[in-house]
Amino acid sequence: MVERSALKKRVRQSIPLREFTTFRLGGSAELFLEVETEAELAEAVAMARADGMPWFLLGGGSNLVVSDRGMPGLVIRNASRDPERLDPERGLLTISSGRKLGYLVEVAAGHGLTGFEPMTGIPGTVGGAIYGNAGAYGRTIADLLVGATLLEPSTGRIFEADPAFFEFAYRSSRLKRDPHVILNATFRTSPGDPAAIRAEMANIMAQRNAKHPPLGVGSAGSFFKNLPPAPGETRRRAAGEVLEKAGAKEMAVGGAKVFHKHANFIVNYGEATAADVRALAAQLKERVFGLFGIALEEEVLYIGI
Ligand SMILES: Cc1cc2nc3c(=O)[nH]c(=O)nc-3n(C[C@H](O)[C@H](O)[C@H](O)COP(=O)(O)OP(=O)(O)OC[C@H]3O[C@@H](n4cnc5c(N)ncnc54)[C@H](O)[C@@H]3O)c2cc1C
Known part of the structure; x- marks a missing residue:
């Protein structure tokens, strides 16, 4: 049984989400609660709903671009770890x-x-x-x-x-x-x-390890989804190949850069903002569409205001 009042006491204010996302950028959660069990997770969602508060469920934060202005309401970080x-x-x-x-x-x-x-x-x-x-x-x-x-x-x-x-x-x-x-x-x-x-x-x-950015360099993995298979093929075409052909590896906006070993990774060496990442993504999409008529679609999720 999870006590709602005890859970409420663990809610923290203005927590920078860069510490909880692999891209290591973006603003803060207005309110933040880390849950440690499945029961706490269910109760945290019930609590946010009862308070009429917007909420967002954060996992490992490895597929996200958090906006620079952060997240309103409650971010519930799911660290539930009941015994398997x-x-x-x-x-x-x-x-x-x-x-x-x-x-x-x-x-x-x-x-x-x-x-x-x-x-x-x-x-x-x-x-x-x-x-x-x-x-x-x-x-x-x-x-x-x-x-x-x-x-x-x-x-x-x-x-x-x-x-x-x-x-x-x-x-x-x-x-x-x-x-x-x-x-x-x-x-x-x-x-x-x-x-x-x-x-x-x-x-x-x-x-x-050979193709991904080293630990400490921010990213959210492949930025764009791979492309549907070419006619007669079964495997999806790598978005990275198309991006590489488009010269993506030379591209950067502010602190956001295309990774030199993998054109479908946008990386943050420490100074990038979410706005930089979005602007670079828009340029990449425009370039690929202009050259090949291919509309890239983000695999990463943009969250926040
Ligand atoms: C270096 C690197 C390499 C990567 N390689 C790969 C790869 O090879 N293949 C691949 O597919 N991805 C890859 N990714 C992307 C990422 O790791 C995956 O998308 C991962 O599954 C996201 O999980 P997460 O817990 O971090 O989700 P988050 O980024 O925290 O959240 C993503 C979404 O999932 C929702 N969510 C999280 N938990 C729950 C839950 N319990 N119930 C309901 N919704 C939930 C969130 O609300 C959010 O909408 C890579 C990322 C990095 C940084």
């Missing part, structure tokens, strides 16, 4: 939505369970990954999910959803149109060879 539940008989693993995706990959590897390796190195939480159907190396979180416990904010109803509910698509789910809070998620597991799992994770991590 492994059911070896049925091959199911249930985990809190506030757990890091990397933790899920580690837990699976620790139990010799395969299938999660492609998610190695994707920052953020389990909840954020499901919201945007995160993925890499041809696999997405949707391929592993068997169900989730959701909170419908408008009614407070808590229910079990199956994968069909999410209407997963490329970097998208129904939750983008029909907001629900993911409290926890259950994944299908299959036994694998522990050494092979670890080797694959190390291999993927090495590939990611």
Whole structure:
């Protein structure tokens, strides 16, 4: 049982969101509350609704551009971490939505369970990954999910959803149109060879380290979505290739720059504002549309006022 009054006492004011987002830019949350359990998460949402306050659920902050003027209302940072539940008989693993995706990959590897390796190195939480159907190396979180416990904010109803509910698509789910809070998620597991799992994770991590910005350099991962497959092809075309052909790697606005190793990454070496990032993104879109007639679409989410 979570006491609302105790939760309220933990609400802090004017908290800079740059500290909680991987881009490390943007303004402050008017009010900020970090929750540590699934029950606290549900109660925090209920509390914001009861107070008629706008609220935003922050996961790992790894897919966001927070506006320079910040976020009105309450930002609920989801660090829920109830103990995970492994059911070896049925091959199911249930985990809190506030757990890091990397933790899920580690837990699976620790139990010799395969299938999660492609998610190695994707920052953020389990909840954020499901919201945007995160993925890499041809696999997405949707391929592993068997169900989730959701909170419908408008009614407070808590229910079990199956994968069909999410209407997963490329970097998208129904939750983008029909907001629900993911409290926890259950994944299908299959036994694998522990050494092979670890080797694959190390291999993927090495590939990611070679092309992604180093720790300490702000970014939100791939800025634009990859493009639909060319006629007769099955794989999406990398937005980075098109951007590179357009000369994106030379482009910058203020402190926001295109990363020299990967044209689909906008990076912040410390001085960028959200306005710089938005202006650079607009220039990139204009350039690519002008040269190739391709309309790039952001994978990152702009939030705030
Ligand atoms: C270096 C780097 C590499 C990356 N590589 C990849 C990659 O390979 N593949 C990929 O897909 N992405 C990648 N990303 C992007 C990012 O990591 C993913 O989009 C990630 O899944 C976002 O999760 P998050 O917890 O950080 O979500 P946040 O950025 O905090 O939030 C994103 C959205 O999810 C919603 N949300 C968060 N938690 C919940 C919840 N419990 N219930 C309902 N909604 C929720 C938020 O409200 C928000 O609308 C990368 C990012 C970086 C910085």
